[in-house]
Amino acid sequence: MTRKPARMYRKVEGQVYTRREYMGGVPNCRITQFDTGNLKEEFPLTLTLDTEEAAQVRDIALEAARVSAVRVLEKNAPNEFHLKVRRYPHQVLREHKMAMGAGADRISDGMRRAFGKPVGHAVRAEIGTALLTVYTTSAHLADAREALRKASHKLPVPTRVMVTERAS
Numbered sequence: 001m002t003r004k005p006a007r008m009y010r011k012v013e014g015q016v017y018t019r020r021e022y023m024g025g026v027p028n029c030r031i032t033q034f035d036t037g038n039l040k041e042e043f044p045l046t047l048t049l050d051t052e053e054a055a056q057v058r059d060i061a062l063e064a065a066r067v068s069a070v071r072v073l074e075k076n077a078p079n080e081f082h083l084k085v086r087r088y089p090h091q092v093l094r095e096h097k098m099a100m101g102a103g104a105d106r107i108s109d110g111m112r113r114a115f116g117k118p119v120g121h122a123v124r125a126e127i128g129t130a131l132l133t134v135y136t137t138s139a140h141l142a143d144a145r146e147a148l149r150k151a152s153h154k155l156p157v158p159t160r161v162m163v164t165e166r167a168s
Contacts, residue, residue: 003119009093010055010156012124018090026092026118030059036070037082043135048086048162049148051129055157056122059089062131065151069132072147077140083147086130089121125157 020026049065051057066085073081094116125131132151134144145161152159 004095006058006061006156009058009120009122012054012056016090016124017092017094020092023092023118027120029089029121030063031066031085031089032063033066034085034088035082036066036084037073038079039082041082042166043080043082043137044166045136045138045141045144046164046166047134047136047141047144047148048130048164049132049152049159050162051125051127051131052158052160054126056091056093056124057087057089057131057155057157058093059121059123061155062087062089062123065132065154068154069134069147069151072150073134073136073140073143076143076146077136080137080140081144082135084133084135086133087123087125089123091122091124092118093120093122095119131155131159 062085066083069083073083096111096114096116123129123131132148134148136144141163145163148159148161152161
């Protein structure tokens, strides 16, 4: 069955649904790596991708943003960055799968007692929540900004890039 559009899960509404031990058939988180790049070096600059609105961000969108940012950084600043995914998608998303097509009215009960089966994960992000962080040098500041700008296009929420310098 095809995935429903992400706009259906964007709003933060209802109770938090996170306790996996009480659910069956929850799919795995799609984020493959939470830390990428040079993990051993300390970098002087920190660039953070912050949300400007409260929203739910699916794990698939977060992984697409991470891949997009890493692709730009590995091309322009190899071994001069550390990218970190700052939030883990704890929220389990549910979907009430309806029977579609001719004769489906005799099979399906519609929305009666609809609860839904787990179909994915999401991050519940408030205003100002940091989703991605890039640590880099001042020589690669423009490359890191470009990487986070491209990553923001993969997310369903408006974002801003915040730059801070590490005190030494």
